[in-house]
Structures are given as C-alpha cells and as structure tokens.
Amino acid sequence: MTTLNESHDRTAVRAGAGRPSSVPIILDGHHSDGRDGGPRDGGVDEDPLLAGLNPEQRTAVEYRGPALLIVAGAGSGKTRVLTHRIASLIESREAWPSQILAITFTNKAAAEMRERVGALLGQVAEGMWISTFHSACVRILRREAENFGFTKSFTIYDSHDSRTLIKRIIKDLQADTYGFTVAGVAGKISKLKNELADADSYARTANFNDPQEELFVQIFRQYTRSLNAANAFDFDDLIGQTVYLFRAFPHVAEHYRRRFRHILVDEYQDTNHAQYALIHELTRPVPEANKAEAASSGHRTAGLPGASLTVVGDSDQSIYAFRGADVRNIVEFERDFPGATVVLLEQNYRSTQNILAAANAVIQNNFDRKDKKLWTDIGDGDKITGFTGYSGHDEAQFVADEIAKLRDSGTAYKDIAVFYRTNAQTRALEEIFIRSAVPYRVLGGTRFYERAEIKDVLAYLIAVANPRDALALRRILNTPKRGIGPATETALAVFAENNDISYRDAMRRANELGLGPKVTGAILDLADLLDLATEMLDPEREDGAATVSEILTLLLERSKYVQTLRAGRDPQDEARAENVEELVAVTKEFQKNNPEGGLLDFLTEVSLVAAVDELDDSSGTVSLMTLHTAKGLEYEAVFLTGVEEDLLPHRMSASEPGGPAEERRLFYVGITRARRRLYLSLAMTRAQFGETAVAMPSRYLQEIPAELIDWKQSPGMANSRGGTQPRALNSNRPGGGSYNSRSAIRSGDSLSFRDQDRAGLPRAKVEWPNRVTAQVRDNGDLELQAGDRIRHADFGEGRVSAVTGEGTKRVAHVAFDAAGSKKLLIKIAPIEKI
Numbered sequence: 001m002t003t004l005n006e007s008h009d010r011t012a013v014r015a016g017a018g019r020p021s022s023v024p025i026i027l028d029g030h031h032s033d034g035r036d037g038g039p040r041d042g043g044v045d046e047d048p049l050l051a052g053l054n055p056e057q058r059t060a061v062e063y064r065g066p067a068l069l070i071v072a073g074a075g076s077g078k079t080r081v082l083t084h085r086i087a088s089l090i091e092s093r094e095a096w097p098s099q100i101l102a103i104t105f106t107n108k109a110a111a112e113m114r115e116r117v118g119a120l121l122g123q124v125a126e127g128m129w130i131s132t133f134h135s136a137c138v139r140i141l142r143r144e145a146e147n148f149g150f151t152k153s154f155t156i157y158d159s160h161d162s163r164t165l166i167k168r169i170i171k172d173l174q175a176d177t178y179g180f181t182v183a184g185v186a187g188k189i190s191k192l193k194n195e196l197a198d199a200d201s202y203a204r205t206a207n208f209n210d211p212q213e214e215l216f217v218q219i220f221r222q223y224t225r226s227l228n229a230a231n232a233f234d235f236d237d238l239i240g241q242t243v244y245l246f247r248a249f250p251h252v253a254e255h256y257r258r259r260f261r262h263i264l265v266d267e268y269q270d271t272n273h274a275q276y277a278l279i280h281e282l283t284r285p286v287p288e289a290n291k292a293e294a295a296s297s298g299h300r301t302a303g304l305p306g307a308s309l310t311v312v313g314d315s316d317q318s319i320y321a322f323r324g325a326d327v328r329n330i331v332e333f334e335r336d337f338p339g340a341t342v343v344l345l346e347q348n349y350r351s352t353q354n355i356l357a358a359a360n361a362v363i364q365n366n367f368d369r370k371d372k373k374l375w376t377d378i379g380d381g382d383k384i385t386g387f388t389g390y391s392g393h394d395e396a397q398f399v400a401d402e403i404a405k406l407r408d409s410g411t412a413y414k415d416i417a418v419f420y421r422t423n424a425q426t427r428a429l430e431e432i433f434i435r436s437a438v439p440y441r442v443l444g445g446t447r448f449y450e451r452a453e454i455k456d457v458l459a460y461l462i463a464v465a466n467p468r469d470a471l472a473l474r475r476i477l478n479t480p481k482r483g484i485g486p487a488t489e490t491a492l493a494v495f496a497e498n499n500d501i502s503y504r505d506a507m508r509r510a511n512e513l514g515l516g517p518k519v520t521g522a523i524l525d526l527a528d529l530l531d532l533a534t535e536m537l538d539p540e541r542e543d544g545a546a547t548v549s550e551i552l553t554l555l556l557e558r559s560k561y562v563q564t565l566r567a568g569r570d571p572q573d574e575a576r577a578e579n580v581e582e583l584v585a586v587t588k589e590f591q592k593n594n595p596e597g598g599l600l601d602f603l604t605e606v607s608l609v610a611a612v613d614e615l616d617d618s619s620g621t622v623s624l625m626t627l628h629t630a631k632g633l634e635y636e637a638v639f640l641t642g643v644e645e646d647l648l649p650h651r652m653s654a655s656e657p658g659g660p661a662e663e664r665r666l667f668y669v670g671i672t673r674a675r676r677r678l679y680l681s682l683a684m685t686r687a688q689f690g691e692t693a694v695a696m697p698s699r700y701l702q703e704i705p706a707e708l709i710d711w712k713q714s715p716g717m718a719n720s721r722g723g724t725q726p727r728a729l730n731s732n733r734p735g736g737g738s739y740n741s742r743s744a745i746r747s748g749d750s751l752s753f754r755d756q757d758r759a760g761l762p763r764a765k766v767e768w769p770n771r772v773t774a775q776v777r778d779n780g781d782l783e784l785q786a787g788d789r790i791r792h793a794d795f796g797e798g799r800v801s802a803v804t805g806e807g808t809k810r811v812a813h814v815a816f817d818a819a820g821s822k823k824l825l826i827k828i829a830p831i832e833k834i
C-alpha cells in the first residue's frame with residue numbers, strides 16, 4: 001500500500017465495503033519492501049534497525065537523552081525515524097514496551113506504526129501505547145474519571161452531539177435573539193478549551209458590561225453543567241480534562257509519569273496548547289518521596305527524572321492553527337527543554353525532483369520560517385501536469401481521463417488520490433467519477449458513523465452504557481415513533497433536574513408525571529428494555545456478560561427499529577436499514593478481533609474514528625479527501641484540484657492573521673504527498689457558495705517555476721490557438737490594453753452569467769495564462785450603488801440598478817443605454833464610474 005508513511009506490505013483485515021473499519025487489526029506485518037530500507041543500503045552485519053537509514057536518521061534513532069527534536073521537511077522520514085526509534089529502544093532493552101507512549105495524528109497512523117514496530121522487532125510488542133492524543137486520553141480517563149465525578153462509562157460527544165446540546169441551550173436561554181449561532185458558540189467554546197480555559201476562568205476575564213459576553217458565559221456554564229450531568233466529555237475535553245486531572249490529582253499524574261519513560265510525538269507542529277500542556281505534565285520529573293511520606297507508607301519511593309521526549313515536526317506543514325495549533329510549540333522546544341538535541345533531515349525519499357522543486361519554490365514565499373532545502377536522489381521524474389477547465393465539471397472530467405490513463409500505464413486506483421480544499425468540491429468530481437466508472441471513496445464526507453440511523457442505534461447503546469446521558473436518551477425516546485412528544489421529553493428533563501436524578505431514572509418514574517397511560521407505558525417499556533440490556537452486561541451473569549452484538553440485536557429487535565424502517569415509505573429507508581445491519585456486522589467483527597472488548601471499548605473505538613481512519617487501501621479505489629485530511633499520507637499520483645483564488649487560499653483565510661501563509665502551507669502539504677505524478681488543476685468558473693462565479697488562478701501557481709509545469713487545456717479551449725499552451729493575452733480589444741492587459745481573466749468581462757449559460761463561454765476570447773504573471777484587474781474598492789452611472793469598455797454607458805453580493809463576489813446589475821441589462825462582477829469588470 002502506498003498511503004501512510006512507510007509500509008507497503010501491510011496485512012490488515014477488513015470486512016465489508018462502504019464503511020470504515022472501526023478497529024484496525026494488525027496481523028503479521030512482514031516487512032519486505034526494497035525501496036523502504038532493507039539491505040539495499042545497509043551492510044550485511046549491520047543492525048537491521050539502522051540499515052537503510054541515513055546518518056542523520058541514525059543519530060535520531062540512537063539518541064539516548066532527555067529531549068530530541070527532529071525538524072525536517074515533508075517526506076524526509078520523520079515518521080519512519082520515530083518507528084525505528086521505538087523498535088530500537090525496545091530491542092536494546094532500554095525500555096519496556098509498556099514504558100512507551102507514542103502519539104500519532106490518526107488511529108490509522110498509530111496502527112501502521114504499531115505494525116511496523118512489530119515487523120522490525122519480529123514480534124508484536126504488547127503494552128505499548130501508540131495512539132492519537134484523543135485515544136490516549138480516553139484510556140486515561142476511563143481509568144481515572146471516578147476521581148472527579150465522572151464514571152468510567154462516560155460518553156464522548158462528537159461535534160454533532162456538542163452542537164445539538166448547544167442548540168438546545170441557545171434556545172432555552174433565547175440567546176438566538178442576541179445573534180448567537182450554534183456554530184459561533186461551538187467554535188468559541190472549542191477554542192477556549194484548547195487554551196485550557198473553562199467557563200469560570202473565562203468569566204474572570206470577560207467584560208460584563210457587554211451583555212453578549214455575559215450571555216456567552218451563561219451558555220458556556222450551562223454547556224459544562226450539561227456535560228457533567230450527562231457524564232460526558234466533548235472532544236476537546238478529552239485532552240483538557242486529562243490535563244486538569246493531572247494537575248488536580250498529583251498521585252494520578254505520578255502514576256503515568258512513572259509509567260511512560262519515553263514519549264514520542266509525531267506532527268508536533270500541529271499540537272495545540274492543551275496537548276502541549278499534556279506532554280509537559282507527563283514529562284515532569286517525579287520527586288523523591290519525603291521522609292514523612294516514606295515513613296508512613298513504610299517504603300521509600302525513589303525520584304525519577306522526567307521522561308525522555310522525542311518530537312518530530314515540520315513547521316511548514318502546520319495547518320491547524322484554526323483549531324488552536326501553535327507552531328511556537330516546535331519553535332520554542334529548545335527553550336522548553338534546555339539541552340535538547342536537534343536533528344535536521346534534508347533528504348526526501350518520497351518525491352521526484354520536479355515535485356520537490358515546486359514544493360520548495362512555493363513554501364519559500366512564507367516569511368518567518370527557517371529556510372530548509374529538501375533534496376532527493378530519485379531523479380527529475382515527469383513534469384507536473386497543469387490543467388485549466390471551463391468549469392468544475394470540466395476539471396473533474398480531466399481528472400477522470402487522467403486516472404484512466406494512469407490505470408492503463410499500470411498505476412492502481414488505490415495509489416491515486418484527489419485533494420480539494422472544501423468538501424463542496426466533491427460533487428462535480430463524484431458525478432463525473434460515477435459516469436466514468438472510476439471507483440472512488442470520499443474520506444470524511446458524511447461518514448458512516450454520522451448518519452442519522454447509525455447515530456440512533458448508537459444512542460441506544462450509549463443509553464445502556466451511560467444512564468446519565470440525557471442526550472442519547474432523548475434521541476431514542478421517540479425513535480422509532482412511540483407517541484412520545486417533545487413536551488413529554490422536556491417534562492422528563494425537568495423532572496430529572498428537580499429531583500436530581502438521571503434522565504433514565506426519570507423515565508423509570510414516568511408514572512409520577514401524570515402523563516396519559518399510553519405514553520407512560522411507552523416510556524416504561526423503553527426503560528425496561530434499557531435495564532434488561534444493562535443487566536446483560538453484568539459479568540456476574542450466569543453466561544457471562546453479553547457481547548456488544550448480542551446487546552445490539554436485542555435492542556434492535558425489541559425496539560423494532562429496523563422493522564419500522566423497513567415498513568417506512570421513504571425510499572431511503574431500505575438503505576438505512578442496510579446501514580444498521582452493517583453496524584451489526586461491525587459489532588461482530590469487533591467482537592471477533594477483541595474477544596475481551598466490551599460495550600465501552602466498542603463505543604470508544606467508534607467515537608474516535610477520524611476521517612482518515614476510514615481509508616481502505618485494499619479496496620482498490622481512488623481516495624478523495626480534503627487537503628487537511630491528506631497530512632502524513634503519500635500516493636503515487638496526486639491530483640490537487642481547485643487551485644484557485646477563494647479556494648486556495650480559501651476566501652475565509654484572507655481576514656485571518658496568518659491565514660494566507662497557512663493556506664500556502666496547506667498547498668505545500670498537498671504537493672508533497674505525491675511520489676511520482678502531480679497534477680494541479682483549476683476551473684474558470686465554479687459553482688460555489690450557492691452561485692456560479694468566475695474563478696481566478698491561485699496566487700500560489702505563479703510561485704512555481706514555469707518550466708516545472710506542463711499545461712494542458714480543455715479541448716474546447718485549445719481550438720482557438722491550435723492546441724498551443726495557454727499564454728498571457730495581449731489585449732487587442734476595444735478599450736482594452738489599459739486595464740488588466742495581462743490579466744488572467746478576460747472572458748469574464750461582461751460576466752452576465754445567464755448569457756454565458758445560454759451561449760457557452762465566449763471561447764475565442766478566453767485565454768488562460770500558463771503562468772499568472774500580472775495582477776488581475778481589481779476594482780475591489782470601487783464604491784458602487786444603485787443610481788450610479790458607469791462606463792463599460794464594451795457596453796458603453798449605463799445605470800446601476802442594484803448591487804448584490806459581498807466582497808469579491810459583489811455584482812452590479814446595470815441597465816446599459818444601448819446594450820440592455822447585464823450583471824457584472826464588480827471586482828474584475830472593465831468599468832469606471834462617471
């Protein structure tokens with residue numbers, strides 16, 4: 001396989017297509033990849049862990065000391081070094097597997113790493129913790145949550161659950177009338193939590209003269225209370241609450257400090273403050289117990305220096321600042337850990353010279369970075385292919401055609417990936433791929449576990465596992481329909497709160513609420529069903545605890561969930577029923593692979609499946625994903641689509657400080673995923689943000705030396721110039737020449753979208769430069785309003801009747817004296833006010 005970091009010969013078991021594997025299962029990962037190390041560059045007698053590593057990589061693997069920082073560009077073997085380092089620590093007996101904590105970016109990367117370490121050692125080393133930050137924290141919290149008011153069966157709320165809760169709170173407090181939106185509040189709370197702020201600490205700094213602030217604090221408080229009452233953590237809490245736990249309960253922290261003696265973190269550039277703090281907590285030294293303690297406990301506990309910490313990262317690949325990631329964590333590592341050893345890696349083993357040269361050229365335009373040059377001895381390879389289509393569909397067709405060619409020349413579908421900046425771009429790609437019979441898989445779209453029917457069924461399981469989880473209980477209360485209305489749902493919540501009991505207890509006491517007999521009966525039946533399932537989980541039961549699939553089957557049968565779907569009239573219901581059955585299959589598979597695994601383990605797995613974990617490399621499909629998801633992966637051939645202004649850089653980034661630089665890093669990440677073939681494509685018009693707009697080539701394109709890109713055109717576009725490469729236009733148009741004479745966009749001058757739809761784009765006029773060398777005309781600050789008179793280069797004079805849209809998408813509706821009415825995109829239209 002060619003996707004994640006290193007291994008090419010992974011034996012992973014998966015069952016069923018169309019859904020993610022919830023549990024990455026590792027079998028005998030036998031290592032046999034010639035390119036990937038092996039005897040090729042190692043001596044015969046050499047330590048196999050060092051064979052195939054360059055001298056800097058070896059230094060990093062062999063380092064023994066308190067703190068090691070590996071900074072290096074993409075594809076230089078950072079992840080590979082981490083893997084070898086773990087194996088080396090274990091093999092040399094300097095560490096027990098159980099003393100190792102390695103943090104990766106995805107569960108999948110973790111599974112890969114575990115397998116590779118096993119392969120390097122020749123046996124699976126049990127007891128290592130190789131996982132994401134989130135998984136590691138869940139494991140800690142499941143053991144320790146009882147220290148602070150939670151139980152080990154807590155629920156993990158995903159962002160959808162958090163939003164449902166926030167929505168309810170906003171409604172209860174009528175905060176929507178003050179302009180609060182669910183997304184806004186969710187984003188702000190998440191950001192604060194990543195900074196380790198809670199409602200109280202925030203309240204101390206908030207400005208209470210501002211009623212908005214006060215209301216936000218109230219929402220935040222209520223949200224926190226609801227989570228606590230529900231015995232639930234949201235995603236950000238998993239990290240933040242673990243940090244809190246360590247700080248508030250030193251004996252708990254000490255346990256983990258004693259246990260983890262080697263901590264290794266991949267993709268360190270994308271750690272946020274909470275994650276940074278977590279690592280700091282874990283690497284603190286353990287002081288020697290003082291005499292009094294020693295006397296009372298009857299034994300002496302020796303102190304310990306802080307754990308040895310290895311972090312690897314590339315500040316050029318920091319792409320999560322919007323989620324609170326802070327590159328300073330990497331930049332300031334040396335300050336935080338005095339005496340740290342720094343290793344630089346410069347040889348790239350992934351990509352061809354042409355691809356690397358493009359990546360280097362682009363990233364150089366970011367200020368504030370240490371210059372590092374990557375080199376490769378793989379050779380120049382093919383040129384990068386550039387393509388400009390008329391529309392997103394045209395672009396997608398190009399991608400599909402090129403994929404077919406790649407296939408013909410022997411590249412497997414699974415070695416091909418298509419990246420985009422926004423999820424909305426998948427629509428055109430998917431349409432064309434379906435039509436062209438290209439098998440594909442979208443990572444991180446509406447994921448299996450986010451489908452409504454799957455969430456319903458999971459809510460049943462959660463309600464069994466965690467009786468305090470009101471969110472889950474309220475979700476299933478009337479699903480399938482049992483005649484329980486929203487008023488009853490709320491009445492139960494109020495009853496629970498007034499009596500200080502859980503929602504499930506409130507259900508059990510439904511007959512105290514004075515509801516009708518039918519409704520009361522329905523609630524009690526459901527409560528009984530949940531109780532029955534809970535009893536079945538009891539390990540003391542005669543036949544031992546029931547398995548997850550047994551519980552699920554019981555719940556589905558008694559609740560008639562699938563039966564109701566099957567009887568439904570919605571044509572989608574059949575597919576939904578199949579999805580639920582698929583989930584039953586997932587639980588069976590889980591049970592097979594985790595004979596000891598219980599309901600909680602299953603629910604944990606499910607909550608932590610990230611987009612990239614859905615990757616299935618055995619299925620022979622092209623992978624579609626956002627640039628963010630692409631991090632850490634590698635593919636033989638990569639299509640980077642939508643390389644346009646407003647998409648890349650994304651238009652939202654313009655207003656963020658550091659936004660455009662972060663977008664450039666994202667572009668850099670995309671480019672550096674490619675091993676042999678890279679395609680950069682764009683379209684001249686794109687249906688986006690609910691409208692079709694003229695697109696402009698991304699500013700980043702002009703940063704790539706022209707000789708590295710071989711531009712192709714849409715067939716329709718080529719005809720006017722006999723198939724030559726597109727090139728910058730010298731205007732010979734009336735009124736032209738003085739404005740945007742080397743502009744990327746000429747055809748759009750009139751920009752009457754309706755006209756274009758009817759007649760197709762005015763081909764002869766459209767020229768697309770192979771390198772964008774000049775600024776596009778920018779009327780950005782042309783103030784226009786209804787009533788203004790303007791002059792247009794082609795249409796002459798006219799009167800503005802209205803101005804709609806915002807920013808770069810501002811459109812003037814103009815009644816021309818001679819040419820009739822037109823809509824013009826103000827930013828680029830050849831107009832002036834008169």
Ligand SMILES: Nc1ncnc2c1ncn2[C@@H]1O[C@H](COP(=O)(O)OP(=O)(O)OP(=O)(O)O)[C@@H](O)[C@H]1O
Pocket residue numbers: 004005006007035036037052053054057072073074075076077078079080081314317348349350631632633634672
């Ligand atoms: N010394 C080496 N010899 C041969 N192949 C190597 C060597 N070092 C790394 N590689 C290969 O180069 C590719 C990139 O390595 P790896 O994924 O570890 O890089 P990385 O620095 O983690 O990249 P990224 O920044 O994208 O995460 C992998 O296929 C890896 O197996």
Ligand SMILES: [Mg+2]
Pocket residue numbers: 005078079080266632
């Ligand atoms: Mg890596």
